[in-house]
Amino acid sequence: MIPRHFFIALSILLATVLGMSIYVWHMRGRAAATPVPSVNSGPVVAPVAGNTERVTLFVAYDDIGILRAQAAQIPMPSVRQQRAEEVLRALIALYLDKSSPHPLPPGSDIRSVYLVDPGLAVIDVNAAFADGHRSGVLAEELTVASLIQTLSANIPGILKVKILVEGKQRETLAGHADLSNFFDVSAVNQLASQLQSIQ
Secondary structure (H helix, E strand, O other): OOHHHHHHHHHHHHHHHHHHHHHHHHHHHHHHHHHOOOOOOOOOOOOOOOOOEEEEEEEEEEEOOOOEEEEEEEEEEOOOHHHHHHHHHHHHHHHHHHOOOOOOOOOOOOEEEEEEEEEEEEEEEEEEEHHEEEEOOHHHHHHHHHHHHHHHHHHHOOOEEEEEOOOOOEEEEEOEEOOOOOOEEHHHHHHHHHHHOOO
16 A cells, blocks of 8 residues: 555645646747847947047949048057958948948948058958849949948058958959959059049
């Protein structure tokens, strides 16, 4: 015969398991019904330490197909490579704004800028920048010219620029602008001058 206290303990244990099962089932239903908040998947960038300086951004305007110089005040670090990154991030931030004259896809960012002496800069953009970029000769050329002109205008001594996507070479930006070669800054400056003079 089973002792009475063992029967009582077993009954309490079974009641507890049943109660916990009902509670877990109820909580699972509530969790499934709760909307998941959207997560900002953009990269987290450390705050920039440095004095605010006036820089020149060469902004693309799709509607009229030109580049225009635009002054901006941004915090600029003292290290040359970080200065290059910050000036390009300021340009990208302008393009990510809702009222941008040259919109870029959400999440677009500059991963890094490598300055290799003598006079070579490598701009590494993230996948969102290239994968979501609008396809078209003018849109892509304006983006490339805008990046190179902005970089060379604010970081002296850059003669050539290479653009990578996620640290890797890519044939084109979005099907048209050739990214397989190095860009000669003086040639891009001439193109930018022509694009600025078109009205």
